[in-house]
Amino acid sequence: MRSGERPMSLDSVKRAADTPDEPMPYAELGMKDDEYRRVCDILGRRPTGSELAIYSVMWSEHCSYKSSKVHLRQFATKAPKSDALLVGMGENAGVVDIGDGWAATFKIESHNHPSYVEPHQGAATGVGGIVRDIMSMGARPIAVMDALRFGGADQQDTRRVLPGVVEGISHYGNCLGLPNIGGEVVFDPCYIGNPLVNALCVGLLRKDQIKLATAPGPGNKVVLFGARTGADGIGGASVLASATFEDESQAKRPAVQVGDPFMEKLLIECCLELYQADVVVGIQDLGAAGVSCATTELAAKGTGGMTVDLNLVPLRDPTLRPEEILMSESQERMMAVVTPEDIPAFMAVCEKWDVPATVIGEVTDTGRLVMTWDGEVIVDIPPGTAADEGPVYERPFHEPAGQSALNADGPERLPRPEDLRETLLRLLGSPNLGSKEWVTSQYDRYVRGNTVLAQPADSGMLRISEVMPGAEETTRGVALATDGNGRYARLDPYAGAQLALAEAYRNVAVTGAAPLAVTNCLNFGSPEDPEVMWQFAEAVRGLADACKTLGVPVTGGNVSFYNQTGSTAIHPTPVVGVLGVIEDVATRVRSGFTAEGLRVVLLGDTRDEFGGSEWAHVTHGHLGGLPPAVDLEAERALASVLVEAARDGLLEGSHDLSDGGLAIALTEACLAQGVGATVSLPGDDAFVDLFSESASRALVCVRPEAFEALAELCGRYEVPCYGLGTTGGASLAVEGVFEIPVAELRETHAAPLPAIFG
Template sequence: MTVHNDTVEAAATTPELEQPYAVLGLKDDEYQRIREILGRRPTDAELTVYSVMWSEHCSYKSSKTHLRYFGKTITEEMSSKLLAGIGENAGVVDIGDGNAVTFRVESHNHPSYVEPYQGAATGVGGIVRDIMAMGARPIAVMDQLRFGPADAPDTTRVLPGVVHGIGGYGNSLGLPNIGGETVFDDSYAGNPLVNALCVGTLKVEDLKLAFASGTGNKVMLFGSRTGLDGIGGVSVLASDTFEDGAERKLPAVQVGDPFAEKMLIECCLDLYHAGVVVGIQDLGGAGLACATSELAAAGDGGMRVNLDAVPLRNDTMTAAEILASESQERMCAVVAPENVEKFLEICNRWEVTVAEIGEVTDETDRLVITHGGEIVLDAPPSTIADEAPVYERPYARPSWQDELQAEKGVEKPADLRRALLDMVASPALCSRDFITNQYDRYVRGNTVQAKHADAGVLRIDETSGRGVAVSADCSGRYTKLDPHAGVRLALAEAYRNVVVTGATPVAITNCLNFGSPENPDVMWQFREAVHGLADGAVEMGIPVSGGNVSFYNQTGDEPILPTPVVGVLGVIDDVAAAIGHTGGATGEPETLIVLGDTEEEFGGSIWQQVSGGGLSGLPPRVDLADEMKLAEFFASDAAVAAAHDVSEGGLFQAVFEMLKDSRKGITLDLSGVHEDHFTALLSESASRVVVATATDHADAVIARAAELGIPAAAIGTTDDSGEIRVGETVLTVAELVDAWSATLPDLFGHAVGANSVVE
């Protein structure tokens, strides 16, 4: 079938032709700027490429002015730890002995609301390819999920599909899911957040970057064929009316094939091992438009691409559609001519579709794309990939912030026993086993800690036992109360979760989820969060290795809670020495000790949420120097048998989670924690950890903490009673486990995927 394209020649002779640029998301001034760059009106293909590459998702045009603060604040010492940092597909850290680790987290929020299974599944696929593009083998995934109220009808639709999509794709890839977070809040109704994280390993010398270099080198597209899925608004260019193009309107959410991606992973690793790849880029958001323009813009010449060579699933596709398609499981590589035969051989061995679609030219900063024998795009790739408009959006502290931060007091329960049961059974704190049991945690045999752990711990070197620990955290409630403090609390918790395993934090990543950047309140929240995270990274001496921004997360005019997810990666020399989280696991009596100060801090707390107190006050105070003292404590030879951070839900939740697996009991002595038992049990003060140690080591542990300036108080010794006793209040661990375990199965147990359990 003949495909009719709008060509460069035609564009030059029809300057006044009206084009649907507004439907593609371009503003009037942006469209005029494109015309100025080209010296004429754009072709359909050019309009498509500029529209997707200048979108908020690809260009960061509203966030870039604030994100530059990361570059302004990072020190030379911090940046020296990175092999690749902000601006690359993923951050890469040298961890010694010739080994490197890469990790990144990215959002797939809106697609996961439209089509929960495929939206979440392709979110996993996309982040895995980001890791592959660095020359690494993906070794694990994690997920950060946010949904509306747990009992809301639409949450029943979205959550099971998202979880099934994450498990279905990740399990099929053979990647362990080593942790994550699931949060419920009214603000996420209609706009769930699905943030996917992936970790990969590589040898330092195997690092790959996205650039097209070397005149005459070939551009190779390999992986799945290109189809009409994931195109979205570009379908406007495919027909005169929506009715005429109805048969072309496949879902705007991409469709994933994890088995094709598994073949692609192994194919890429073989290609890297064979040394036949000069530069590489994955095809995710904006598809071939992004891959070709970014490779060309980062190179030392130009690029010429022939779309006739692109393997298609639909031979009626226009140039605009081929360029904008977000079909999954595709990569684009630059290969020297003498290595093309070997490249093809490896792709064929793995049954991966491959095609030579172009070559690097000596036309500096020129991208030329043809289709049907005619030129459909002729533009400087730097203007596509790097020169999108940068907006200085207005921002201002919201007029309602003072009222929100006003302390309204905390209502203490008349029945403490009932309150503690309600807390552990609340959707905020209850067991996530219903979700995580649908994921394979132990495939590949290198998972050291995952289920119920503070951080996921993986072995990466079977000879030395070296491993990594990864955690990602955020409380949107804290961040709405104070965006600057909220993101620092997220950093502090992720950092603390890593150090309690015995690992040393080495890098930070982030996924910044916010409402509309056109709202000055939201932009103020965003700016405060960026500055809080960047400054916190400098204080801790750990580089931010990369990140992601997701804007326009709102339902109508109501934005989500500002949700800057912060991930921290740490290195542990020998995973055999990793500290576990179960108290009483040895079977012998153990003393539990609280490290850190406890204050009356309930702003944004889970107690405030569960008791119906809404959201008000200030979040807990956080001093990152206190977190670093904890890191020094766990890096020393303190005789710690187990450790668990104290965060949302407070001390009682931490103690319960430490004892639930061993079913040990304890009589809590809170006199050294806080004079008020309610505050001691449920306050969410930061920089606190509960450690378990053999009773004859307790004094030494407390003394070591004192040497580092860390307050420490013994709160009791484990026993065989199976009860947690606080004064007159007695709860059995068994009844707490029953209450904690039942909530999500009761809400979602009937849903599709509920029985897809991987033990």
């Protein structure tokens, strides 16, 4: 932000008070007229340029949640009681107790618009940012995941964006030495021009060593450490992430951050040693809103005041003005609060890891955040007004005009296929259901040697042992899955959000881990559109209600609005991440058919449900009707069966049923280890049995002698249990319907993405 020819150092607080009528470029920074007037009321004068920079980014949609707060409160008011929850919403990431003195912290966030403008750096810095969120809780990051959505796979812009996004995620994560253990890749024309790049990270820490973003203790020092501050990322939060995305976004390329994973790797090890030395009172990562965010949030959560000399901020570009320093979102930076007596030890650790560190300020109890530049006071504000007291909008919302017609246009009118063999192959060879190996092969899934399960398993799983010093005494592991279905949410956002949670919950359970907690990334169009706000309100209500029923609290997450080009919004896309815990990773259940001669068993009931299905989408390009019915009690019962059966050693393999139904689940189970199967369908309609996407179902295989024990366990939980057949042979044979060699299934499954992306 530059205001004419006047040197910005002259825009002191005194000068601002003396020139009340001087126009300020608040609209250029995304502020509304009434928001600017409120800033003036808070300060009793017009803001300086630096103060305006702080308020503009801190009150942006991306940082303040001003359009979503009124709805997100349901995650707290409806939160289920959880003894495992150690840190909930409001901190950099949630923390849950996973037993044996250990805790896990995890969170998912979006980097959507930057990844469209500059795919490689946008996606890479999305990974870097979420990793620092985990570091700031006092944890060692141990793995990442990503949930990706692009336009049609054969659309030209998808061919531009997807390779860069994958390359950016791969480069940053691989350089950090963090395994990428799972996620999603989904294609739909609604995401053209608005890809969704949602990154998740999980970390481990001792449960008594949690760090928080707070600045207590007048006289304590404020230390900025990590990379130097540059011009990259200026306006990222207020411009790229908090406004409608137009075609001219290509011109905003300078607003995309530039990442340095090697500096972040040093920063991780440096932070962990600082924590071990117990020289950190409070800590905050610098992501969206940069120095503005770190200083205001730390001060607001501490003793209320802080002084900062912006001349002391280490710069890559010495021409940066104060406003630009405050708004820069340069990566690989952290801010810590340190007692004066611990400063020498703190600096020694930073020097050891070759991490630049500078004392730039001091904690006070004045209730004011005061910043100077060239000896003049250029910021003097109550920090809480920027960090916690931004505008809160109760946006109007109403059901979309065509919603009833969309729901009435169910798939019942579509011609059902006569050739079910050809239908399966067509779905299996589509970009959404085909192999994602072209993507996942670019990620290191097993670096560090603690990955127990990774893509294409239903969820990723990591052992705790040897990840952290002193963890050798535990056999525990953590499992994570992310899921979401924009078509379901378009048909019914309330049910769609619940189905996203149910699938992630189920994906964790099929591995033998007990679901414990939830994070979410809520991707929607403009909140200024009442129809979009209705979708958002319904999705949040649905997710909060489902978490309450399933007993899994929301620990935190992210809202990403303005995912639209012009007036065309993406499908409402709530992405849900679920973390689970397994007591002994040796009891984990692998995906699919793991050996010959096993009984194949379907758990759960199948209904005629095709609204939003892959069959309707792939074969007819149709979206209409209602999504599959949600039965959360059935999901909870199914998960209980899966977790207990795994613990008791009954299961040899398992796989959830979701997109594409039983047909795709059977196929993927065969492909997992190259083992065929011969099965009979449980119902009298082969098409419904094979391709319905009814929820609350899983496919498992057991030793013949274990079938009776599994059936008895299912009976106790009232989970339907159907013996389908036996594993073995070189084909998937569905009696009376078709037989397809596993080799043909593999060839069809592997073909889509390499054919498009090379």
